[in-house]
Amino acid sequence: MNTVVVTNVVKSYGRHRALDGLSFTAGPGVTGLLGPNGAGKTTLIRMLATVLAADSGTLRLLGRDPSAERLQIRRRLGYLPQEPGFHRAFTVFEFVDYVAILKEIVDRRARHDEVRRVIAEVGLAEVSGKRIRALSGGMRRRVGIAQALLGEPELVLLDEPTAGLDPEQRLRFRELISRIGENRTVVLSTHQTEDVAALCGRVVVFDGGRCMFEGTPEELRRVAEGQVWLSAERSGVLSWRTGEGLFRNIGQAPDAARLAEPTIEDGYLLLLGDAAVGVRS
Numbered sequence: 001m002n003t004v005v006v007t008n009v010v011k012s013y014g015r016h017r018a019l020d021g022l023s024f025t026a027g028p029g030v031t032g033l034l035g036p037n038g039a040g041k042t043t044l045i046r047m048l049a050t051v052l053a054a055d056s057g058t059l060r061l062l063g064r065d066p067s068a069e070r071l072q073i074r075r076r077l078g079y080l081p082q083e084p085g086f087h088r089a090f091t092v093f094e095f096v097d098y099v100a101i102l103k104e105i106v107d108r109r110a111r112h113d114e115v116r117r118v119i120a121e122v123g124l125a126e127v128s129g130k131r132i133r134a135l136s137g138g139m140r141r142r143v144g145i146a147q148a149l150l151g152e153p154e155l156v157l158l159d160e161p162t163a164g165l166d167p168e169q170r171l172r173f174r175e176l177i178s179r180i181g182e183n184r185t186v187v188l189s190t191h192q193t194e195d196v197a198a199l200c201g202r203v204v205v206f207d208g209g210r211c212m213f214e215g216t217p218e219e220l221r222r223v224a225e226g227q228v229w230l231s232a233e234r235s236g237v238l239s240w241r242t243g244e245g246l247f248r249n250i251g252q253a254p255d256a257a258r259l260a261e262p263t264i265e266d267g268y269l270l271l272l273g274d275a276a277v278g279v280r281s
């Protein structure tokens with residue numbers, strides 16, 4: 001069963017259409033929402049978190065309709081917003097416990113056990129008594145994930161969980177997120193094709209509030225098969241010099257070019273076309 005079914009969803013802010021008839025599905029495992037700035041990723045994740053309502057179209061979350069059964073859905077989902085409102089003077093334990101109270105885990109003892117469990121799951125047991133303001137950015141992000149895991153939600157939504165992390169932290173996050181995705185549905189948004197390659201069983205590429213691609217990362221890679229070329233000269237808009245001094249060109253074959261193996265990033269850039277290099281803003 002698909003945990004998330006989005007059909008023809010439209011959402012406008014004033015005259016601007018952030019989501020423009022978007023459709024996609026997600027089931028157990030990790031699904032990545034990949035798109036450039038302003039593609040509508042945060043708008044969509046907030047909708048999946050039942051924070052925002054669609055103007056038109058339908059959403060089914062965990063088999064339910066969010067416009068009629070919001071509370072039932074919320075009890076079964078965990079959400080890491082892009083900018084979590086941390087209470088920085090709280091300790092890690094106090095903050096996660098505070099969220100657990102909001103999540104209606106009433107029994108104090110069971111709640112504290114659950115708070116300790118999620119803090120351990122994200123590897124923060126040793127700093128559980130530290131104030132949030134004294135933590136590094138990566139650790140703070142992990143506190144955000146810990147609170148999203150309270151109550152063992154079936155659907156976990158992570159808005160750019162790896163943004164701004166250094167490579168080592170990013171690796172730890174991938175390990176953590178893939179573990180979380182082993183037995184539930186995780187939907188995460190990212191700008192990074194590397195995250196998608198490393199983590200996601202499925203990927204949804206979108207731009208301008210529309211779905212451009214839905215499939216496996218391997219299928220996304222294959223979008224660019226036969227269309228990536230190495231040459232001594234630059235050609236077209238999607239072309240850049242690589243470390244070896246050759247130009248990597250995506251699209252039409254330049255003169256005297258040699259065909260190269262595509263990557264997921266090539267597939268993504270090809271789908272996005274001009275938008276990928278900021279020609280269109």
Ligand SMILES: Nc1ncnc2c1ncn2[C@@H]1O[C@H](COP(=O)(O)OP(=O)(O)OP(=O)(O)O)[C@@H](O)[C@H]1O
Nearest residue numbers: 013016017018035036037038039040041042043044
């Ligand atoms: N509250 C709002 N009021 C007006 N416009 C908004 C609002 N929120 C988002 N938008 C606009 O809607 C579009 C989609 O925004 P959204 O934040 O969903 O994109 P995103 O893919 O998450 O981008 P980013 O990767 O930069 O976070 C953007 O053009 C944005 O400027």
